[in-house]
Amino acid sequence: MPVTSEQRRQADRRRVARGGRRPTDKPGFAPLILVADEDDASGAMSEMILAKLRFAVARVDSVDKAVSVIGTLRPDVIVARGKDVSPLQRAAWPSGVPFVSVTDEISEPEALVDAVRIAIRGIKNTQH
Numbered sequence: 001m002p003v004t005s006e007q008r009r010q011a012d013r014r015r016v017a018r019g020g021r022r023p024t025d026k027p028g029f030a031p032l033i034l035v036a037d038e039d040d041a042s043g044a045m046s047e048m049i050l051a052k053l054r055f056a057v058a059r060v061d062s063v064d065k066a067v068s069v070i071g072t073l074r075p076d077v078i079v080a081r082g083k084d085v086s087p088l089q090r091a092a093w094p095s096g097v098p099f100v101s102v103t104d105e106i107s108e109p110e111a112l113v114d115a116v117r118i119a120i121r122g123i124k125n126t127q128h
Helices: 040-052 063-073 086-092 109-127
Strands: 032-037 056-060 077-081 099-101
Touching: 032 040, 032 063, 040 056, 040 077, 040 109, 056 063, 063 077, 063 086, 077 086, 077 109, 086 099, 099 109
Parallel strands: 032 056, 032 077, 077 099
Antiparallel strands: none
């Protein structure tokens, strides 16, 4: 039976954009996002945006470093920006880690967050 707004205890939040976690969530269960960005400014911006939305963020400054830590960190999503991100895509493929490649179209904060949310939803849909 669907729940109507009159039956909810709190206001309907479906139209409000949300991040990865809510203030009432228990600590320790945030999706881990590996941010690999060769540009310091855009990497710091991506890290700040995702951390502000309560995602757990691990940042590295090159694609090569990301390839070397992917097996150890086992991130939920990889966000990468660089000249050649194909080695990181190949490293992520066997484990099925979703990959978000930051391009000019995804350079805006809202587009980045939407791409990460879509990747996380894809994980949840394949687990059921």
